[in-house]
Amino acid sequence: MALTAPLDTELEVTLLGPGLGECQLIHLGAGNWVVVDSCIDSHTSQPAAIAYLERIGVDPRKAVKLVVATHWHDDHIRGLSEVLECCSDARFCCSVALCESEFVAAVLKYEGQKNVAGGPGVREIRNIYKILEERSSVFPPIKALADRVVYQVPEEMSGHGRVCRVWTLSPSDEQLEKFYVELTNLMPSVKETKRRAVPQDPNHVSIATLVEVGEHSILLGGDLEETGNPLTGWSMIVSSQARPQVKSSVFKIPHHGSENAHCDDVWATMLEDNPLAILTPYNRGVKKRPSQDDVARISYFTENGYSTAQIKVAKTKKKRERDVEKMINDVVGKIRAVSVGTGMIRLRRNMSDLESNWDVELFDGACDLSKACL
């Protein structure tokens, strides 16, 4: 399949991952692109968003109008500062929680350690702050809150005559309160032994994003979890009257298909019947996502599920002496590669044709969700 840029009238949703995380690109029309999160392309070692846009002949410096960081976990933020740096005409949007000086202070405390690197997530955020310091007077960054329009393309500039709006649906005030409590746990104190910053679940402040294009919409779930509390998570979004009361035809499934991000009411009230459901797997650590049960659950709600890669143990490609391999095996079993091949799901829909539906293209190992678990 040829990798070409979309037509001005085409709506596109591309999901890249896992590589080192996940990344979504949305073409709203007429060359207006939005990037949500970032991961590193395993083939080029570039940020996957930049690699993809260059591959289809789009100049990211002019085309990308908005860069969204849903939350600060490593697997959603790798290479994001490079994306922002490259996309010089783009505005930046992140959770209001990450804009507070308390969080900035936590980042600086970890990143400023002389004896140990703060961690990739912290490094990315520190670099983003540096870019924003220089750019904010021209392109002020935007705080993401529940039910807020963070970017809009008027109908005369969309290429298909429809108004495009990008909404953030979270975090809520209650979610922010929880995050500030967690932040105090993360915040180092005097005489505490230095360590690297490791963001922990749950993902209270992850942004869920709704992209509205005329009568069509796309729901991007980030890593937002479901808590059962009507003031937080997906329950809060479902019950909100301030968000657009639309049903989306595409759903980027949150938190790699994990059960803790599932909410029945999202499928019942925010999605069309049998929507396109796309996800990136989480291949690392003990808890791989989605599990067989997760796949079965998602498949109950839609027949159109896709994954950017199969869920498998990613073997390290590093060659070591035989006796070293034997010793490794005795102690930890196999060493896994953190990065696995980056796959891609691309969805396109021609908005000038009222009869058209989504075209689904799978690249580089992306597969039907039913085949995702080996």
Place this chain on the structure above:
Amino acid sequence: MSALRKDTGVSAFSHDSEDTVGGFKSMPEIVLSVAGQLPFSRKSSDVTSLTGQEYQEANVGQVKRDIDLPVYVPRSHSPKPSVQVKNEWEGYVVDVGAETFTARLVDKTRCDEHEDEEADFPIADVSDDDKKLLKPGGVFRWIIGYQKLPGGSRRRFSQVVFRQLPQWTEKELVKAEEEAKEISSKIQWL
């Protein structure tokens, strides 16, 4: 040649000798001195000194000599306690479970810079002293290699040693908070 690395507790790097193990040229020997976890400690020399009397008593039936000269007998197997490091990683903990912890690894033997590998370690392999450092973000060294035993035989060893990093000081934290306020004031959010 020797160096002292306080962070890992690994001391006295010795580049004086090299060995061949399993057909591969080995890395330089090092001697570990991690408190309470030593595979061994350096105690004796390569050359054992005996007096003439001792030598004579040890060689019953041999021709006795009147003179009492020191006799130096080189050992066929060096009893020098040492380990031969085959591979070394720096790791940091990302998740702690009931029996294992997951860590990202940077292969220091290959001079890698990025933590592009991951493994699950048995918590039982962590010393009691280090268990207080076993939490997300904790930084450690993982060393595998061969331990030479007195008499010349070898056995494999693996050691996870958490880095005793310095503590945050009030000055550092105050500086970070002041810098954070300055950054926040420069960024105009909508």
